[in-house]
Amino acid sequence: MKVLSARTHVSPPATVGGGRVRVSDRRRPRLLSGHRESGPSCAHRQEEREQLSDRGEEVRPMRIENIRQVKARLNQIVGALRDEGSVVITKNGRPCAVLMPVTEDxxxxxxxxxxxxxxxxxxxxxxxxxxxxxxxxxxxxxx
CATH class of the missing domain: 1.20.5 (Single alpha-helices involved in coiled-coils or other helix-helix interfaces)
Structure with missing residues (x-):
């Protein structure tokens, strides 16, 4: 972090690469209200622990895209939703919308x-x- 004066602080800007937004920890949005440990042994509920093995290929991490990228490539992103899954859209580094695939199911x-x-x-x-x-x-x- 650069300090300009006693009152003004400049945070490092968010960088975008590979469809993922990287921001400093201080500016990272909290998508979940509580902290959870990761990994199959740390599932929050019994149902989650039981279903982990059943999910297989269905579970994909959500992609995160900046709203500018979405505007520029909307047709490509919508076309890939069925194969790649939902996309979280961010504005100023914060989640503001989700694009999700709609199928006959x-x-x-x-x-x-x-x-x-x-x-x-x-x-x-x-x-x-x-x-x-x-x-x-x-x-x-x-x-």
């Missing part, structure tokens, strides 16, 4: 609400109410 009716904050507020409220007052059995709804 993609359930858009589930995808849209899952990204809606209001949906999750209603879902959490309904779940808490069901925990307090009890769940309704499917057989009771059919009567």
């Amino acid at each position: 993609t359930d858009l009716e589930v995808l849209a609400p899952s990204q809606n904050k209001r949906f999750w507020v209603l879902y959490d409220r309904a779940r808490k109410r069901a925990e307090r007052k009890g769940w309704t059995r499917l057989q009771d709804l059919e009567r």
